[in-house]
Amino acid sequence: MKRSLQPTEAPGATAFINARLVDPASGRDEPGGLVVVGAEIAELGPNLRRNAPQGAAVVDCDGHVLCPGLIDAQVYTGDPGQEHRETLKTASFAAAAGGVTTIVCMPDTEPVIDQVALVDYVQRRARERAIVHVHIMAAVTRGLRGEEMAEIGLLQRAGAIAFTNGKSSIASTRVMRNALLYARDFDALLVHHTEDPYLSNGAAMNSGEPATRLGLPGVHRFAEVIVLERDVRLVEMTNARYHAATISCRESLDIIRRAKAKKLPVTCGVSINHLTLNENDIGPYRTFFKVRPPLRAEEDRAAMVSGLAAGDIDLIVSSHDPQDADVKRRPFAEAADGAVGLETLLPAALRLYHSGEVGLLPLLKAMTINPARLLGLDGGRLEKGAPADLALIDLNTPWVVDRDLMRARSTNSPFDEQKMQGRVLRTMVAGRTVYQYGGPDRL
Amino acid sequence: MNMIEPSPVFFSRRHLLTCEGLSAVEIESLLDLADKAADLNRQVNKKRDVLRGRTLINLFFEASTRTQASFELAGKRLGADVMNMNVSTSSVQKGESLIDTAMTLNAMRPDMIVVRHYAAGAVELLSQKVDCSVINAGDGAHEHPTQALLDALTIRRAKGRVGGLTVAICGDILHSRVARSNIHVLNALGARVRLVAPSTLLPPGIDRLGAEVFTDMWKGLEDADIVMMLRLQRERMQGNYVPSTREYYHFFGLDQEKLALAKPDALIMHPGPMNRGVEIASAIADHSRSVIRDQVEMGVAVRMAVLEALARKLPNH
Numbered sequence: 022m023k024r025s026l027q028p029t030e031a032p033g034a035t036a037f038i039n040a041r042l043v044d045p046a047s048g049r050d051e052p053g054g055l056v057v058v059g060a061e062i063a064e065l066g067p068n069l070r071r072n073a074p075q076g077a078a079v080v081d082c083d084g085h086v087l088c089p090g091l092i093d094a095q096v097y098t099g100d101p102g103q104e105h106r107e108t109l110k111t112a113s114f115a116a117a118a119g120g121v122t123t124i125v126c127m128p129d130t131e132p133v134i135d136q137v138a139l140v141d142y143v144q145r146r147a148r149e150r151a152i153v154h155v156h157i158m159a160a161v162t163r164g165l166r167g168e169e170m171a172e173i174g175l176l177q178r179a180g181a182i183a184f185t186n187g188k189s190s191i192a193s194t195r196v197m198r199n200a201l202l203y204a205r206d207f208d209a210l211l212v213h214h215t216e217d218p219y220l221s222n223g224a225a226m227n228s229g230e231p232a233t234r235l236g237l238p239g240v241h242r243f244a245e246v247i248v249l250e251r252d253v254r255l256v257e258m259t260n261a262r263y264h265a266a267t268i269s270c271r272e273s274l275d276i277i278r279r280a281k282a283k284k285l286p287v288t289c290g291v292s293i294n295h296l297t298l299n300e301n302d303i304g305p306y307r308t309f310f311k312v313r314p315p316l317r318a319e320e321d322r323a324a325m326v327s328g329l330a331a332g333d334i335d336l337i338v339s340s341h342d343p344q345d346a347d348v349k350r351r352p353f354a355e356a357a358d359g360a361v362g363l364e365t366l367l368p369a370a371l372r373l374y375h376s377g378e379v380g381l382l383p384l385l386k387a388m389t390i391n392p393a394r395l396l397g398l399d400g401g402r403l404e405k406g407a408p409a410d411l412a413l414i415d416l417n418t419p420w421v422v423d424r425d426l427m428r429a430r431s432t433n434s435p436f437d438e439q440k441m442q443g444r445v446l447r448t449m450v451a452g453r454t455v456y457q458y459g460g461p462d463r464l
Numbered sequence: 465m466n467m468i469e470p471s472p473v474f475f476s477r478r479h480l481l482t483c484e485g486l487s488a489v490e491i492e493s494l495l496d497l498a499d500k501a502a503d504l505n506r507q508v509n510k511k512r513d514v515l516r517g518r519t520l521i522n523l524f525f526e527a528s529t530r531t532q533a534s535f536e537l538a539g540k541r542l543g544a545d546v547m548n549m550n551v552s553t554s555s556v557q558k559g560e561s562l563i564d565t566a567m568t569l570n571a572m573r574p575d576m577i578v579v580r581h582y583a584a585g586a587v588e589l590l591s592q593k594v595d596c597s598v599i600n601a602g603d604g605a606h607e608h609p610t611q612a613l614l615d616a617l618t619i620r621r622a623k624g625r626v627g628g629l630t631v632a633i634c635g636d637i638l639h640s641r642v643a644r645s646n647i648h649v650l651n652a653l654g655a656r657v658r659l660v661a662p663s664t665l666l667p668p669g670i671d672r673l674g675a676e677v678f679t680d681m682w683k684g685l686e687d688a689d690i691v692m693m694l695r696l697q698r699e700r701m702q703g704n705y706v707p708s709t710r711e712y713y714h715f716f717g718l719d720q721e722k723l724a725l726a727k728p729d730a731l732i733m734h735p736g737p738m739n740r741g742v743e744i745a746s747a748i749a750d751h752s753r754s755v756i757r758d759q760v761e762m763g764v765a766v767r768m769a770v771l772e773a774l775a776r777k778l779p780n781h
Contacts, residue, residue, distance in 0.1 A: 228669075229668055229669045233667040233668060233669045234484070234644070236603070236604050236605035238605075239668065241668075305585070305588055306585030352584065352586035353584065354583050354584060
C-alpha cells in the first residue's frame with residue numbers, strides 16, 4: 022500500500038462552484054461558491070455560484086453541501102504505544118474519509134500524555150504523518166490515575182488544548198476540586214468522563230432488562246449522573262470551565278440544563294453512538310456495541326437527540342476508539358470497550374437530519390463551530406480568512422457500511438453492514454484535498 | 465443394545481445455547497424423549513447406540529463435577545466416545561483465547577461439544593466458530609438450559625404437568641443462570657414463576673422476563689406448588705450482598721416454618737450443590753417431598769434426550 026503524503030494539488034487557488042454553502046457559525050445556508058487561495062478561504066458567496074476566478078482549479082459541487090470540515094473532540098489512537106490499533110497517520114486517513122479535518126487526541130496512550138515531552142512528540146509525529154489537523158488533550162492527573170495533578174500550565178504552553186482524565190473519572194472529590202481550581206487560573210478547560218468507578222466496577226453494559234436477559238453485570242445510568250452532579254457542584258464552587266465529555270442519559274441532560282440555566286461555565290458532548298444506537302443493539306453479545314459509557318435505553322437515546330436539537334448538548338464526538346480483533350472477539354464481559362467512528366460520524370449523524378429530528382445547521386454546528394469555540398480553534402466556519410478546512414457532502418446517496426473498506430487500522434465499527442444515507446465527497450485541509458470519494462485510494 | 469422406536473422429535477436446532485425462544489412443543493418433545501431415556505436408565509442394560517461413532521467433548525472452563533459427570537454418562541449410554549477437557553481459568557489467562565481453543569478443538573472433528581464457561585455469552589461465541597453442535601452447560605450468569613429442562617422433567621413426572629403450577633425460585637437470582645433458564649422454560653410451559661430474593665440479589669428488569677418478584681419469602685411461598693432453592697456462593701455471604709449467613713438463613717433459608725406456607729404437597733427442589741444450613745435446612749433437603757435426588761437422575765435422562773435430538777440433525781456422511 023503506497024501512500025503519498027504529497028499534496029495532489031499545489032495549494033494554489035481552488036474554486037468550489039455550484040455549491041450549497043452551509044455555515045452553522047453564521048447561519049448561512051444558500052447556493053453559492055467559495056474560493057480557496059493557499060490555506061485560507063479567500064472569498065465566498067452567492068455571486069460565486071457560477072463564477073470562478075481566472076486560473077483557479079474548479080470543483081463543480083453539483084449542488085451538494087459545502088460546509089466547514091468537522092472537528093472531532095474525542096479521538097483515541099494507539100499512538101504512542103498501541104500502534105497496532107491505530108496510529109496518528111491511520112486515524113487521520115479515517116478522519117479525512119469522514120469529512121473530519123481536525124481531530125483532538127485523548128491522552129489514553131502508552132505512556133499517558135501527561136508530560137511536555139510527550140505533547141511535543143505527538144505534535145511532531147502528527148506534523149510528519151497526519152493529513153488532518155491534530156490537537157492534543159493532555160492528562161489532568163499523572164498517569165490518569167486521578168491522584169496527583171499533571172503540569173497543567175506547562176502542558177498548556179506546549180500546546181495542549183484542554184485537560185481530561187481520559188476514559189476514567191477522578192474518584193476523589195478533593196482532587197477534582199483542586200484540578201478545577203488550578204485549571205481556572207490558566208483558563209484551561211477540564212473535560213471529564215463521568216462514571217462512578219465503584220458503581221461501574223465490573224459492569225459490562227447498561228443495567229436493565231437486556232443486561233439481565235444476557236446475564237451480564239450492568240451499571241445503572243446513575244453512575245454517570247452521580248459524578249456529573251458532583252462535578253457541577255464543584256464548578257459552582259470554583260467557576261472553572263468544565264465540559265462533560267459524553268453524557269448518555271436523560272438525567273444527565275437535566276443536570277446540564279440546570280447548570281446552563283444558572284449560567285455556569287458548563288458544556289457537554291455526546292458520542293454519535295449514543296445518538297443513534299441503544300442497548301438492544303447489543304443483541305446476542307455483539308462486542309462491537311460495547312462502548313463506554315455503555316449504550317443506554319431507547320428513552321435515553323431519544324433524550325440525547327432532543328438535547329442536541331434544543332442546543333443543550335454542545336458537541337457531537339465520534340469517540341473513535343480502535344480495538345483489534347484480539348480484544349473484541351472475546352466473551353462480552355471480557356471484550357474491550359470502544360468503537361471506531363471517524364468515518365461514520367457524519368453519515369450516522371445525518372440519520373437525525375433525515376428523520377427530521379435535528380436540522381442540518383444545528384447538527385453540523387455541534388461538529389464545527391461549537392467545538393472550535395470551546396477548544397479555542399481557528400476553524401469550524403466558512404468565512405473570509407478562515408482556514409480552508411472544508412467538507413463537501415452529498416446528503417442523499419444511500420450506501421452500506423463495509424468495514425473491510427475502512428481506512429482506520431482497526432475496524433470495530435458498530436455500523437458495519439448498516440445502511441446510511443449521505444456521504445462525504447471531498448475533504449480539504451488547509452487548502453489541500455486530502456480525500457475524494459471515488460478518487461485515488463490514498464490522496 | 466436396547467432399541468427404542470424412533471419417535472418424531474419436534475426439535476430441529478443445531479445447538480442448544482439458550483432456553484429463550486424454545487417453544488412448548490420443542491420442550492415437551494425433549495421431555496418425552498427424556499422420559500423414555502429415564503425408564504431405560506433404570507434397566508440393567510442402559511446402553512444404546514444412537515451416537516455410535518460420534519465424538520462428544522466436554523469442555524469445562526469452570527469446575528463442575530456433577531454436570532460434567534452427567535453429560536459424560538449421557539454420552540456414553542448413547543454410545544458416543546466422550547472426552548473430558550478441563551481448562552482452568554489460569555491456563556486461559558496465560559494465553560490461548562477462547563476462539564483459539566474452539567478452533568483447535570474443531571480441528572479434531574468432534575460431533576458435539578458441551579461447554580461450561582464462566583463468562584456469559586462465551587458458549588454462543590464458541591458456537592460461531594465450530595462446525596459441530598454445541599450445548600451450553602452453563603455460561604456465566606446467563607443460562608444453563610439442560611438444568612431447566614431436567615427441572616421441568618422432574619416437575620412433570622411428579623405432578624403430571626407443568627402448566628398452571630406456581631413455581632417459586634428462591635435465592636441468588638442475580639448470579640443464577642439456572643434461574644434465567646428456568647424462567648424461560650417454565651413460562652413456555654405455562655407455569656407461573658415467582659422469584660424470591662433480597663433486592664441485592666435481584667437483577668433489574670427480571671420481572672420483564674416473565675416473573676413476579678418477592679423480597680419477602682413468607683409471601684413468595686404462599687400456595688406455591690414448587691419451591692426451588694438456589695445455591696448462594698460462599699463469597700457472596702459476608703457483607704457484599706447479604707450481611708451474614710445467619711441473617712440470610714433467617715430470612716431466605718428454606719425451613720419448616722416457611723415451607724408450611726406452600727401447598728401441602730409442594731415439591732422441594734435444588735440444583736445442587738447444596739449449602740445445608742444456609743439456603744436450606746438439612747431436614748428439608750431430605751424431606752419426603754424433596755425431589756433433589758430425582759433431579760440428578762433426570763439430569764442424565766434429559767442430557768441423553770438433548771444429545772439424541774441434536775444428533776438427528778448431524779450430517780450422516
